[in-house]
Amino acid sequence: MEEGNKLQGLSNECYLEGRPTGQSTNRLKYFPIMMYAIVMGLSGLTIMYQKAGIWLNFPSFIGNTLMIIDTLLFVFISIVYIVKIFKYPSMVKEEFLHPVRINFFAAVSISMLMLAIIYKDANHLMSGLFWYPGMLLHFYLTMYTIAFWINRNQDINHSSPAWFIPIVGNVLVPIAGVDLVNHGILMYFFSSGIFFWIMLFAILLNRIIFHNQIATKFMPTMFILIAPPAVGFIAYFAMFEKIDLFANMLFNLALFFTFLLAFMYKSFIKIKFFLSWWAFVFPLAAMAISSMLYYHHHQDSFLLLFSYLMIGVTTVVIAVVLYQTIIHINRREICIEE
Numbered sequence: 001m002e003e004g005n006k007l008q009g010l011s012n013e014c015y016l017e018g019r020p021t022g023q024s025t026n027r028l029k030y031f032p033i034m035m036y037a038i039v040m041g042l043s044g045l046t047i048m049y050q051k052a053g054i055w056l057n058f059p060s061f062i063g064n065t066l067m068i069i070d071t072l073l074f075v076f077i078s079i080v081y082i083v084k085i086f087k088y089p090s091m092v093k094e095e096f097l098h099p100v101r102i103n104f105f106a107a108v109s110i111s112m113l114m115l116a117i118i119y120k121d122a123n124h125l126m127s128g129l130f131w132y133p134g135m136l137l138h139f140y141l142t143m144y145t146i147a148f149w150i151n152r153n154q155d156i157n158h159s160s161p162a163w164f165i166p167i168v169g170n171v172l173v174p175i176a177g178v179d180l181v182n183h184g185i186l187m188y189f190f191s192s193g194i195f196f197w198i199m200l201f202a203i204l205l206n207r208i209i210f211h212n213q214i215a216t217k218f219m220p221t222m223f224i225l226i227a228p229p230a231v232g233f234i235a236y237f238a239m240f241e242k243i244d245l246f247a248n249m250l251f252n253l254a255l256f257f258t259f260l261l262a263f264m265y266k267s268f269i270k271i272k273f274f275l276s277w278w279a280f281v282f283p284l285a286a287m288a289i290s291s292m293l294y295y296h297h298h299q300d301s302f303l304l305l306f307s308y309l310m311i312g313v314t315t316v317v318i319a320v321v322l323y324q325t326i327i328h329i330n331r332r333e334i335c336i337e338e
Contacts (some may be wrong), residue, residue: 002216014265027335028080029088033095035077036107037278038325042070043114044285045318050118051289052311055296056316067118074111096203099292101160102145106166109138118177131176135189138169142192159207160214161317162222162279168227174235176215183239217274222259226283230254243297244264251290258287258310273324275334 009317049196050063069255085092095101120126143168170193174186208214214222216334237243243251261268288310295303 004133005305009196022193025330029091030337031080031085032296032335032337033081033101033104033107034275034278037104037110037275037282039074039077039108039111041281041285041318041321042066043047043111043118043284046070046118047114048285048288048292048311048314050121051292052307055237055292056307056311064122067122070118071308074115078108093184094139095105099152100155100160100162101184103149103162104163106138106145107136109134109141110169110172111140112184113172113176114115117172119165120176128180128300130196130326135173135177138166138173142166142170145279146196148176149324156207156211159204160218161204161221162218162276163204164224164228165201167200168224168231169193169194170188171197171228171231171235175231175238178238186239189240192234193228194232197232201225203230216271218272218276220276220279222264223280223283225257226254226261227286229257230283230286233290234286234293239319243294251294254287258284277321277324279312281318284310288314291298 046066046069048061049058049066052058053060053063085298096105112130116127116131116134119130170189173189173193177189229250233247233254236250240247264325268280288307291303291307291310294300295307325334
């Protein structure tokens, strides 16, 4: 019911007339591509509870319910954005050429890949229906985004951890792609994702230390630093079914960034709400899933406790972010011109 109210509120926010003034205020024009970050966050939560049901004996209905909600939300946001493409193509083109927002177009394909992971055990056919177009779309968006960076001089102040979004998707491809395509294709996506994660991290670390601070509205994207090694660890295990030296390095790097961001908590607790808050959720969920996977194969008591901690933190964070999203929908502060 709460999710239904949210969808209805979002629809009102982006479609209906502004009642206070009596003037038409169609906010579809400003419906942002960043809305797909909501699907990414909710998908991460869904996968987390699915795995908790398998490895930690959590009730399975939680993951199943979230799977339905997540799918409906993806369909809803996609329909709205497709309508925007036909009605306001110039606004979509403007987003596609924006040095920051271009990175969030990859959230579309990432959402599809994550839905493929969600359905992998429940419905193999549905998983493939999401995975194949998601993989092809992400291949295109990765190529386009990197070509965009190369062909246009980039301002160092436009760089942020959001640059990882097109890269993280490449590492996601192998997780649901096992049994769908041959190993070589999966290794292509995994290798390119890991390579550009290292390259971009060096660029971002240079920017963060030696240049202007990241804009406040994009501070939550710092949590994306957790995602590449955490997802990389899961993908590596999906392909090779072992936890060796390289897998351990990926897991411990994800653990390091999790500890670092926890240490910096004061930098995040007073940030004004933006849609970028949804960037908190997916990386935390990825860390929780990585911890459960590691515990499942090593039965370490510390990892068990850490898994429960990450599940609890991720659940609380998404509850806060969802609540703030609904509040700002009601205040008509979403889908407006910036």
